[in-house]
Amino acid sequence: GAGVSQSPRYKVAKRGQDVALRCDPISGHVSLFWYQQALGQGPEFLTYFQNEAQLDKSGLPSDRFFAERPEGSVSTLKIQRTQQEDSAVYLCASSLLETATYEQYFGPGTRLTVT
Amino acid sequence: GIQVEQSPPDLILQEGANSTLRCNFSDSVNNLQWFHQNPWGQLINLFYIPSGTKQNGRLSATTVATERYSLLYISSSQTTDSGVYFCAVELLTGGGNKLTFGTGTQLKVEL
Numbered sequence: 638g639a640g641v642s643q644s645p646r647y648k649v650a651k652r653g654q655d656v657a658l659r660c661d662p663i664s665g666h667v668s669l670f671w672y673q674q675a676l677g678q679g680p681e682f683l684t685y686f687q688n689e690a691q692l693d694k695s696g697l698p699s700d701r702f703f704a705e706r707p708e709g710s711v712s713t714l715k716i717q718r719t720q721q722e723d724s725a726v727y728l729c730a731s732s733l734l735e736t737a738t739y740e741q742y743f744g745p746g747t748r749l750t751v752t
Numbered sequence: 753g754i755q756v757e758q759s760p761p762d763l764i765l766q767e768g769a770n771s772t773l774r775c776n777f778s779d780s781v782n783n784l785q786w787f788h789q790n791p792w793g794q795l796i797n798l799f800y801i802p803s804g805t806k807q808n809g810r811l812s813a814t815t816v817a818t819e820r821y822s823l824l825y826i827s828s829s830q831t832t833d834s835g836v837y838f839c840a841v842e843l844l845t846g847g848g849n850k851l852t853f854g855t856g857t858q859l860k861v862e863l
Binding site for chain 2: 668670672679693696726728730732734739745
């Protein structure tokens with residue numbers, strides 16, 4: 638079946654602009670995660686949804702970052718007033734959860750460059 | 753928080769060689785995954801292995817949860833194996849299902 642998809646794949650924003658990044662998880666997957674990967678680093682956790690409930694947002698770096706998953710499927714990560722330090726690859730992952738195996742599957746990422 | 757360390761940080765192999773990558777973690781985990789991040793940035797699932805041993809073709813992995821380490825074995829390496837290998841763990845308690853990634857091993861396989 639189809640994997641996790643993300644759009645856009647690349648985004649260039651001028652400092653101060655707002656951006657919205659979309660994630661389509663694997664169909665039927667209950668859990669959805671956002672991670673941020675800086676150049677040369679491993680991915681770092683941002684936030685976690687179980688269905689439409691945002692259960693953990695401890696990794697969001699500032700109140701300029703906001704995520705939602707209103708119908709428990711597609712999710713959007715929004716960054717307001719982008720700064721240069723927001724430049725990174727944003728990865729989305731999903732997992733089935735209810736089978737009690739927590740294997741996460743990742744999308745291709747959105748590479749955000751703030752100029 | 754949990755610490756996840758991988759070794760070696762960098763590895764250069766001749767095609768056909770074998771290698772072992774190591775992942776040490778500082779706390780009990782509920783989930784451990786190995787990923788290969790290809791040059792295009794895609795994270796490819798290699799193993800879901802919170803404990804025990806698994807094999808898939810030229811790759812195998814072993815996790816000894818009680819001693820808090822995991823090993824990834826690559827045999828008869830090919831140039832397409834090049835990229836970064838990450839292990840990632842989920843804390844057994846209080847982790848909230850999120851993965852904490854290791855520092856990665858950058859592998860280059862040369863002809």
